[in-house]
Amino acid sequence: MKCKSCRGPAVVEVRRHNAAFCRNCFVAYVRGQVEKAIRRFEMLRPGQRVLVAVSGGKDSLALWDLLLELGYDAAGLYLGLGIGGYSDRSGELVRSFARERDAELLEVDLRERYGFDVPTAGREGSRSTCAVCGLSKRYVFNRAAIEHGFEVVATGHNLDDEAATLLGNTLRWNTEYIARQHPALPAREGQGGRAMARRIKPLHRLTEHETAAYAFLRGIDYVVEECPLVAGNTQLRYKDAIAVIERTSPGSKAQFFLGFLERAAPLFRAAADPSLVECASCGQPTTGRFCAFCRARAQILGVRLGDGPAERPGESAEGLASELPTEVLPVELYGPEPERAGARK
Amino acid sequence: MKCKSCRGPAVVEVRRHNAAFCRNCFVAYVRGQVEKAIRRFEMLRPGQRVLVAVSGGKDSLALWDLLLELGYDAAGLYLGLGIGGYSDRSGELVRSFARERDAELLEVDLRERYGFDVPTAGREGSRSTCAVCGLSKRYVFNRAAIEHGFEVVATGHNLDDEAATLLGNTLRWNTEYIARQHPALPAREGQGGRAMARRIKPLHRLTEHETAAYAFLRGIDYVVEECPLVAGNTQLRYKDAIAVIERTSPGSKAQFFLGFLERAAPLFRAAADPSLVECASCGQPTTGRFCAFCRARAQILGVRLGDGPAERPGESAEGLASELPTEVLPVELYGPEPERAGARK
Numbered sequence: 001m002k003c004k005s006c007r008g009p010a011v012v013e014v015r016r017h018n019a020a021f022c023r024n025c026f027v028a029y030v031r032g033q034v035e036k037a038i039r040r041f042e043m044l045r046p047g048q049r050v051l052v053a054v055s056g057g058k059d060s061l062a063l064w065d066l067l068l069e070l071g072y073d074a075a076g077l078y079l080g081l082g083i084g085g086y087s088d089r090s091g092e093l094v095r096s097f098a099r100e101r102d103a104e105l106l107e108v109d110l111r112e113r114y115g116f117d118v119p120t121a122g123r124e125g126s127r128s129t130c131a132v133c134g135l136s137k138r139y140v141f142n143r144a145a146i147e148h149g150f151e152v153v154a155t156g157h158n159l160d161d162e163a164a165t166l167l168g169n170t171l172r173w174n175t176e177y178i179a180r181q182h183p184a185l186p187a188r189e190g191q192g193g194r195a196m197a198r199r200i201k202p203l204h205r206l207t208e209h210e211t212a213a214y215a216f217l218r219g220i221d222y223v224v225e226e227c228p229l230v231a232g233n234t235q236l237r238y239k240d241a242i243a244v245i246e247r248t249s250p251g252s253k254a255q256f257f258l259g260f261l262e263r264a265a266p267l268f269r270a271a272a273d274p275s276l277v278e279c280a281s282c283g284q285p286t287t288g289r290f291c292a293f294c295r296a297r298a299q300i301l302g303v304r305l306g307d308g309p310a311e312r313p314g315e316s317a318e319g320l321a322s323e324l325p326t327e328v329l330p331v332e333l334y335g336p337e338p339e340r341a342g343a344r345k
Numbered sequence: 346m347k348c349k350s351c352r353g354p355a356v357v358e359v360r361r362h363n364a365a366f367c368r369n370c371f372v373a374y375v376r377g378q379v380e381k382a383i384r385r386f387e388m389l390r391p392g393q394r395v396l397v398a399v400s401g402g403k404d405s406l407a408l409w410d411l412l413l414e415l416g417y418d419a420a421g422l423y424l425g426l427g428i429g430g431y432s433d434r435s436g437e438l439v440r441s442f443a444r445e446r447d448a449e450l451l452e453v454d455l456r457e458r459y460g461f462d463v464p465t466a467g468r469e470g471s472r473s474t475c476a477v478c479g480l481s482k483r484y485v486f487n488r489a490a491i492e493h494g495f496e497v498v499a500t501g502h503n504l505d506d507e508a509a510t511l512l513g514n515t516l517r518w519n520t521e522y523i524a525r526q527h528p529a530l531p532a533r534e535g536q537g538g539r540a541m542a543r544r545i546k547p548l549h550r551l552t553e554h555e556t557a558a559y560a561f562l563r564g565i566d567y568v569v570e571e572c573p574l575v576a577g578n579t580q581l582r583y584k585d586a587i588a589v590i591e592r593t594s595p596g597s598k599a600q601f602f603l604g605f606l607e608r609a610a611p612l613f614r615a616a617a618d619p620s621l622v623e624c625a626s627c628g629q630p631t632t633g634r635f636c637a638f639c640r641a642r643a644q645i646l647g648v649r650l651g652d653g654p655a656e657r658p659g660e661s662a663e664g665l666a667s668e669l670p671t672e673v674l675p676v677e678l679y680g681p682e683p684e685r686a687g688a689r690k
Contacts, residue, residue, distance in 0.1 A: 245582055
């Protein structure tokens with residue numbers, strides 16, 4: 001096979017574009033897709049600081065690399081989830097990446113700052129492990145961005161992630177979630193200033209295969225193993241279902257997600273506009289009285305959430321009043337939403 | 346396993362309802378689902394004549410049986426597609442079914458009346474075989490209903506069919522097709538009276554597995570073989586993709602289609618309301634100048650469609666003027682729409 005751009009020997013095939021590329025032209029293709037995404041959804045302004053949520057996996061490290069290469073002022077944020085050796089290795093890879101590029105890295109440890117880790121949350125809480133992990137990530141990423149003055153948070157969700165999430169939401173016709181699935185969600189102001197950073201997904205035009213090839217060709221050392229707790233995650237089954245179709249109709253996956261953005265998203269958005277209030281416990285934006293993170297945390301820690309003074313993370317959660325209200329789920333900060341996708345325990 | 350209703354020995358399991366039934370209670374369950382569908386969408390009035398499109402397969406014969414058992418004045422319509430021994434055997438089974446029940450049966454032969462059969466159409470036309478077959482069925486069913494004074498046409502589409510069609514349309518976000526997918530489409534009036542019969546799908550709450558079990562338990566002799574021309578039909582791939590999810594989450598398929606009807610269909614319908622005109626060739630309703638059937642037929646027969654006097658089927662199609670207009674596809678009369686699902690040749 002020859003490279004579509006320079007006619008040299010190709011190393012990567014992109015079936016849905018019926019194309020193949022050599023190393024350099026593939027890297028240029030990936031950059032082009034990211035630039036197109038950024039331009040199309042006005043994700044970033046030149047010079048704007050952006051916080052990249054990095055897990056140590058191929059997608060988030062490829063994203064960080066791409067944003068740095070494209071000249072953005074991109075810092076990383078690593079959240080320690082406390083998943084044994086898997087988290088240790090992930091953290092190490094993220095730190096090496098930052099050191100090699102002399103890039104700024106923020107770190108938050110879930111247990112240190114919020115009193116629980118993901119395995120504990122999976123055991124103690126009422127949500128599945130993937131659900132509470134996703135919820136915690138979305139919460140912490142936003143909170144760290146606000147606290148450190150970043151206007152934008154970028155996550156490494158690729159086309160496969162977005163298509164799987166969309167399929168999951170569509171199979172349930174969860175119109176509220178569908179309405180909120182977008183590659184660039186706006187910042188929101190709260191009573192005390194910025195409440196939610198702008199949230200962008202610059203890799204949403206690239207498949208998992210493409211981000212993996214990019215990371216490999218750029219020599220990025222990423223954690224290859226799957227999270228040991230991911231078994232049974234329904235997100236993976238949505239990916240399998242899409243693969244059944246993509247196999248014989250390459251491009252179906254891209255058509256599904258990009259076609260959604262073009263033709264269907266406006267119909268759903270017109271029908272849903274949740275109004276946000278401040279969580280009575282932590283002050284972060286939510287649609288209910290308490291945000292989902294504070295409710296999950298109270299349940300995991302076995303403490304009461306209630307009418308007391310607004311609790312600040314790091315402070316004790318003891319002594320606050322009781323019941324977990326049954327209000328609607330809080331606004332999605334960062335998709336995909338494993339809570340919807342993951343089987344409840 | 347015990348029957349959920351009478352606690353006798355069960356013979357059929359319905360996983361999505363976490364239930365099993367004995368023969369009699371299963372038949373009652375199926376009838377109940379059909380009655381629910383009819384009531385919910387006001388499909389039929391007591392005593393109203395209904396024309397059942399019967400292919401000789403399990404779904405359409407089960408439907409005819411159910412409507413007769415429920416006391417409706419249901420006649421059958423069999424369309425001879427000219428698919429060799431498969432069509433011969435199907436026709437025979439339909440005729441025996443009608444004879445045994447002393448039910449009225451209308452027959453139309455595609456080649457006799459319209460000058461082509463399905464294998465010829467697949468070879469000569471620009472559409473896939475499944476596409477032109479589906480198009481012809483929708484056209485002939487409606488036309489026969491109008492000509493014989495039936496207000497309603499019923500088709501045997503089951504939950505698997507509807508879910509697969511919806512998935513295909515949703516993967517493409519073909520919002521117009523999505524807007525028109527409904528278990529009960531209204532009749533439409535034209536300039537010369539009724540142009541389109543009411544179209545109903547009373548089996549849309551029942552899976553393929555359930556209609557097959559019903560046909561078996563009721564001793565209905567149906568054609569078991571698949572249509573020999575169906576190979577590669579993408580509708581089957583959508584069914585495979587849904588099966589991947591249904592396997593681990595029984596009920597997903599029903600949730601997808603029934604949830605669509607409840608929560609999403611109104612959003613799509615609000616955004617699309619095509620206006621219909623009469624086909625300049627045959628007078629049937631269409632969104633363009635000529636209906637899709639007349640365009641396909643002209644192409645298959647190698648004749649011109651054009652400005653001459655309105656052609657009536659059975660008359661010669663020669664001598665009519667040329668070009669096939671590129672207007673939008675005509676309104677779907679009966680889903681699933683194999684044209685969308687089937688790969689174009």
